Amino acid sequence: MTPQADDDRTTPHPAPSRPAPLTVEESRLSESLAAGGPSLADQVLRRSGFDDLAADLAGRLQVAPSLAELTAAVRQAGAELWTAAVDRAQGRSGQGDLDPYDDRPLYWARLVLSATLRRLDSPHLTVQHQRHGLLRILDRTSRGIERPSTGSGSVGWADARPGDLRVMVSGFDVFGLDQSVRHSNPSGAAALQLDGRRLQTAHGDALVRAVVLPVGYADFDQCVVEDAYGPVLRPGDDRADLIMTISMTSRGRMDVEKWAANARGGTPDNQRDQHFGSVARASHWPQPFDSPDWIETTLPYAAMVDAGTGPWPVVLKEGIREWPAGTFPDPTALVERPDPSPGSTAAAGTGGDYLSNESMYRSNRLRQALHAWDVPGGHLHISALEYPGDPTVLTDPAFEADRRAVVDQTVALVAAAAAARADRRG
Template sequence: MPSRARSALVLTSTAALAVTLAAGAATAAPVAAGSTAAACVDTSATLPYEESFLARTEAQQLIAGGGFDDTVAAFREALCGVGSAGAAATLVKEQGAALWRLAVDRVQGRVDTGGWLSAGDDRPLYWARLAMVADLRRWTPDFELTAAQRQQLIDTMDRVLRGQDDIRFPAADRITRTLVTGFDPFTLNRDVRQANPSGASALALDGVTVKGPNGPIRIEAALFPVRWRDFGQGMVEKALLPHFRPGKKQVDVFATTSQGRVGRIDIEHYNGAWRAGFGDNEAVCYRGIAPIPAGIPTVTPQPQWTVSTHPITAMVKAGTGPFPVYDNTQVTEVPGDTPIDPVTTTCPAAPSPGTVRADGPTPGSQARAGGGGNYLSNEIAYRATLLRDAVGLDAPGGHIHTPVLQGLDASKPQELTNPTFEANRAAINAQIRDLVLVAAGTVND
């Protein structure tokens, strides 16, 4: 197995190649593993809310615990050898792609990065990505870099290091192409040690091929941030659209996933257009109808509700693991003629009152919560299924809410993992995998 130092040097070599190929680049000198000094990064500059959590000891321990501390240091040093905005763009794409593949290989047991956290932990990738984004934000190159160019570099890193550019399905016949999405950790203000089992499941499934009842099932996966602004800018649709359009590599089944309720798994039957009332990883709230950006295929007029096309009955009855699985048909609605309140981004946003219905929405009603609530879990399900309908994709698809990942002791705030926490993640991962395979196994029945 490669060592942690070896993993870091692999990425350093990738960075050097990127710098060499880009126009105007200066070749970066080799970087010793573990080096942290980088004169071109102003570490005194103030970081925005989400990245400010990097100052916490736990965040740095989670990077090191995954064996990614040398990787982050190598990226920081590589920035100092970049001589142009074009070279920086190449560096970000190359290093971002390399770290995503390294993270997937680590979770799936193909590489040992040398960290002390378990291979299945999703948190090292989250914090390493955040650290690299912070370095881009505080980078002081010796050439002119506009604010727009810097933001484009950050956006590219955000996308590439979540695997959104790495979704590659084979075009062969009789392969069930299955797309799974997960999320970053969130509510860091409550507990900076948070993990997200949906993200861990996505890493564990990316690129996996499994023998199914009707032929091979190929799974590709990607992650998404817990941030309203990315969704409003169309990140979900831009990532999914190339794989939802007709063609030989069009998906046959998809599942968006997120962390949901304690002790249970919910297949969310209905998704609502309403977003409301809870702060994201940037401490921003949003209350109003989910905006669909210009240029994105959609249904007009924008529907209040979308519906899962998962084989829910089969998934509920499949006996996939220790957590009970439910067909969650609950929604919250208001009458269709209710005036729509002005949009607000102030936290805390005002509550969204309405009538809770156990058996789905009333025809003509307005959404105030889908089965998955009115946070980003509901919204990724809404956006994915709305896009499905807009492009005419005939495929099983919808949202799976994982159980809450429990096990960390609140009375031991320095404890980053323990056997109970690890066992709970493994159990959730296994059951989500089996549920995805049940859905995929119904294709071509």
């Protein structure tokens, strides 16, 4: 039964929807690196030139004269933010002194806009669902998932040429912000470096499309991974030739993950939410009849390992955690093995049991459901970063050089995978 106060059909002239409280992520906009200092978000935005961009975009949302124009303004703001972040990363534009490889301006500017929408006191918003719809549009457009050139929900290949190999990749937002609000994520930085980029192979160019995924269980349950990869896995002209999810692992290693697991281990996300158990099924995308406990990589990992990239070693990572057949959920039966045993229940893949693992699992579960058997897919874990020794310092030359090394090696590994796929295609 629906409470009358929440049913707009009972009110001939509905009152404006009240502003919503900020999320955990948005509340971090005010956090600083040093007591009494400027907020981290303000530092990042000012030093990247995104302070004026965020203020301009937020101002447009506040003066939209109708709900239709507010919706259009939100869609445009998200798209402009994504384009600005990619252009800045790839050197086509830029202000301030912050390293172009820094992924944090996109993250904090998006939060400024989402906080603006959440607190917007507008006569055009009469029910909470309208505000939630606007927030969804902002999120998807500012991540590169929905693009104006191809319509809502499609990644598209607007710049594709005949014969191009099509490669779809994803990185992640920053995370671990309760430990340090200054965190960067080299996988998100790599996505910004790769979006729209052409990688040369012996058989022509590989055109890359990239998105940046959120670090949130609720977003994953609302199919953000499937919404990103689904349009390039459907049969037809938009189908990719290779997909790869990318995230950050421990320091000094680059791992091609062998197995994704149908499992969540409960590590808190960016909203401090915790989820345990199996991965939820996608509500509006095709799914296998039974969700598999394990999905094995089909990336050309041998070519990636042998490509000679550096500075970090590249390996095919093995080793999973499972309950052997018939033993779930007995805690004493939990074991670690190189590979899954028949009929086992997944506890952790080679890449763990957090959203990195789940991004590989969801994208490749969908790949199976859409019968994209000819599209290699899998996950690349890349090295964590070393931060300045002073915790009140946002960045320094050594940190920036370290991130560039990690990101450049990531780009080289995507290029190696694309080249191997092109060789196979001929």
